[in-house]
Amino acid sequence: MSVRRASLATAAVLLVLALAGCDSGDEAKSGAATGPSVIVPGKPGEANRTLSAQDAAKQRAEDDTPNSADVSYARMMIRHHTQALEMTELAPDQAGSADLKRLALRISAAQGPEIEAMKGWLKTHGKAETDGGHEHTAMPGMATEAQLKKLRAAHGTAFDTLFLTLMITHHEGAISMATDVKAQGNNLLVEEMADDVVAQQTSEIARMRDMQGTDGR
Numbered sequence: 001m002s003v004r005r006a007s008l009a010t011a012a013v014l015l016v017l018a019l020a021g022c023d024s025g026d027e028a029k030s031g032a033a034t035g036p037s038v039i040v041p042g043k044p045g046e047a048n049r050t051l052s053a054q055d056a057a058k059q060r061a062e063d064d065t066p067n068s069a070d071v072s073y074a075r076m077m078i079r080h081h082t083q084a085l086e087m088t089e090l091a092p093d094q095a096g097s098a099d100l101k102r103l104a105l106r107i108s109a110a111q112g113p114e115i116e117a118m119k120g121w122l123k124t125h126g127k128a129e130t131d132g133g134h135e136h137t138a139m140p141g142m143a144t145e146a147q148l149k150k151l152r153a154a155h156g157t158a159f160d161t162l163f164l165t166l167m168i169t170h171h172e173g174a175i176s177m178a179t180d181v182k183a184q185g186n187n188l189l190v191e192e193m194a195d196d197v198v199a200q201q202t203s204e205i206a207r208m209r210d211m212q213g214t215d216g217r
Contacts (some may be wrong), residue, residue, distance in 0.1 A: 084111050087170070
């Protein structure tokens with residue numbers, strides 16, 4: 001009798017565990033099915049699609065074909081970085097601060113290779129470097145020609161003050177563009193380049209604000 005009771009007790013425990021396992025599996029499946037959805041931008045001429053987070057990640061890993069956001073970002077950032085180099089080239093002869101001269105050299109050393117990387121990326125994907133020369137019109141942070149003319153004429157402390165003001169705004173514009181392509185683009189290499197821009201230029205903004213004698217508030 002005791003053996004039979006033990007067998008029944010064991011069977012009961014196994015049944016409870018089995019039911020619990022089924023419930024756990026159902027909940028896991030339900031959680032996966034009801035996870036957050038992701039809007040995936042379509043290729044040129046195609047509508048956006050809504051996918052589960054899991055499907056979106058899987059698709060991204062399998063196919064990171066550039067979309068229009070990736071191509072536009074590379075084209076615009078080439079022009080954006082080129083203007084930054086135009087500004088840093090003035091620093092050796094016109095800046096009053098040795099620290100600012102070193103900062104300008106650092107900016108130039110970072111953005112020159114980034115320009116070449118983006119040009120190479122466009123060439124690899126069979127894309128022209130421009131789509132007619134209109135990309136720069138809507139780029140955030142770009143200095144106006146009047147501002148650049150004033151910078152070219154400035155020397156010493158006046159140059160330093162204007163350079164920092166313009167370059168902080170310029171960097172903030174680049175970070176905004178990089179953030180946008182991280183949300184809208186599809187290519188992994190472009191995302192990595194955008195990550196580099198955000199990290200590098202966020203650090204440089206902090207340094208420039210410190211050079212201005214303000215914490216940026």
